[in-house]
Every structure is written in structure tokens, then in C-alpha cells.
Amino acid sequence: MAVSEILLVVTMDCERARTETRDDASGPPDYASSARWIAAYDRLNRDRGLPVSYFIHPEAAVAHPALFHDLARDGACLGLHLHPWKFGDGRWKAHFGGMTAAEQREILIAATRIHESALQQKPLYFRPGTFSANDMTYSVLAELGFRGGSISAPERFYRELCAIWIGAPADPHRGHAAFRQLAGTLDFADMPLTVDLSEILEKNGRRFCRDLRPDYQEADYEAIAGNIVDQIAARAPAVPVINIVTHNDNDYSNLDERVPRNFVRALDAVFKACDRRSIRVRGATMATVADRVLEAPAEAAGLQTVGIIHGTRTASQRSR
Numbered sequence: 001m002a003v004s005e006i007l008l009v010v011t012m013d014c015e016r017a018r019t020e021t022r023d024d025a026s027g028p029p030d031y032a033s034s035a036r037w038i039a040a041y042d043r044l045n046r047d048r049g050l051p052v053s054y055f056i057h058p059e060a061a062v063a064h065p066a067l068f069h070d071l072a073r074d075g076a077c078l079g080l081h082l083h084p085w086k087f088g089d090g091r092w093k094a095h096f097g098g099m100t101a102a103e104q105r106e107i108l109i110a111a112t113r114i115h116e117s118a119l120q121q122k123p124l125y126f127r128p129g130t131f132s133a134n135d136m137t138y139s140v141l142a143e144l145g146f147r148g149g150s151i152s153a154p155e156r157f158y159r160e161l162c163a164i165w166i167g168a169p170a171d172p173h174r175g176h177a178a179f180r181q182l183a184g185t186l187d188f189a190d191m192p193l194t195v196d197l198s199e200i201l202e203k204n205g206r207r208f209c210r211d212l213r214p215d216y217q218e219a220d221y222e223a224i225a226g227n228i229v230d231q232i233a234a235r236a237p238a239v240p241v242i243n244i245v246t247h248n249d250n251d252y253s254n255l256d257e258r259v260p261r262n263f264v265r266a267l268d269a270v271f272k273a274c275d276r277r278s279i280r281v282r283g284a285t286m287a288t289v290a291d292r293v294l295e296a297p298a299e300a301a302g303l304q305t306v307g308i309i310h311g312t313r314t315a316s317q318r319s320r
């Protein structure tokens, strides 16, 4: 079926202040800037009819309870973000995908407790730092009551960060209990980072596809957005989504700065690319995407997207 509408999900990872982690890590210099920049990002998106999905590191939730309360009241979705090595007293010296199921469970329970006490709501959505995850992650999240997350970054190959997603599904799907690069039947919806699959780039041994993040020094956002929309139209997934990531480390009130300017350029490029193809753009949150994925019965999703069932190849098997 032709794609008539794409859900545009703008997200922000709200990191711990760099004074508490490492100078070269992602994150704001301090929490006063963080609060200002998050509020500015929210305004910028709301002016365009786009509700924001936040993935919040526990310490940032503790730093900004009133701000996130107000943003949620106005339609934002509040999820959990976690870089284990940045969390708490620093005793977890790992990336999320480098942890066992027991360790993932333990750190998620600890982080959830802090999020819940700061923001008076249980986080139902999760994004691991640098999209670092392993085959246990979907099962652990589903078991702990999470409904969804932005877990995967298709084609990413960052071995030292335990983030390998070669061949992963490009569109929202239920997580698989045993193998993360397959769509499965868990009651957990993954909303992959949306990437331009037309080219796999290589840098310092890392491989990745470009996405619409505003951080690039140089990027042809119009070309990336056009390719992404063409690819979604060709795949015609059950839940067509563009998922864009950014961080609370740029001043979104200052459109003279490169990153905020790139962000607006990326948004404009998405709207134009969709408009040219007569596709409607609708702002949506992670929660809406999870609703849409989980409302389809698990069995059907499994049969449709898992390539081989009982030795029979289905038509939708990916050949890429």
C-alpha cells in the first residue's frame, strides 16, 4: 500500500552535565544551560506542531523536574536514557550492549527508580546511549514493563561501543526475544533511528549510515531527507516513521549556531521531501509509535517480518 502519511518523531537525549562525566562526552556544560536549551528546543518544535520525545538520563531528570513536568503537560513524551558509564557514581564501566541480562536489569531498575521519583511517572520508553544494545535487551525491557524505545540504529557498526545493527529492520517493529536484528513478537516496540540506507560510510573503523541529526559539520540534509522519504515509500511499512535524534548540548534559541540551524534545515527538508511526494507529515511521539506497533497482533507481525518461518521464505525477506 502506498505511504500517505509519515509520523515525524523529533527526539532529544538529555544528558548529564559534562562537569559530572567527561569533557569530551555528549552533554551540556551545566544544568542551567541544559534547562534553557531543552525549553528552546521544545518551543522550536511546538511552533511547527511537533511534540518532542525526550530520553532523559536520570541525573538530568533530577536536575529539571519542573521543566519536564511542564513539557509533559504540553504533550511531550518522557523516556529514559542511559549510558551506564555515565550513570551514578561511575561504577558501571560499560556500554549498555556490553552488559549481561542481569546487569541490564539491575541498572534499568536503579535508573527507573531515580526517574520515577524525580518526575512522578514510570518511564515506559528507553534509548540506550549510542544505540548500544545486545540480543538480551528487548526481552529485559519488555520484562521490566517498558512498552517501547529507540534502541536500534540500522547498519551501525561501532564494535567498541557494543552497537552493531547490520541488517536490522529500518522501520518500527516488535522486538525479537532472541535475535536483535529480527522483528519479533515481544510486547515491546522498537522505533529505529531513521537512516539514509543509500550509502554506508566508514570512519576510523566505524561504519554507519547518515541520519538527520543536526550535528554534522557538512551534510546535504535535502538529499538525506529525500533518500529517506523515497526509501520509506518503497518499503511501505505498517508504521512509517522518521525518527530524528539530537542532544541537550546546543543552544536551540540561537538559530545562528550551526547545530540549531542544521536542525531547522533538516526539518524543512523532511517537510519538503514529503510534500513533493504528496505524503502528509504528522508530528508524533514515541508513545504514539509504540501504540501503533503494539496494536497489530504479535503473531502477524512475526510472520510478516521474520524472513524464514518453518523453512519457508516469505516475500518480505530482506535481501540487502
Ligand SMILES: [Zn+2]
Pocket (backbone or CB within 6 Å): 013, 015, 026, 081, 083, 128, 129, 130
Ligand atoms: Zn546519550
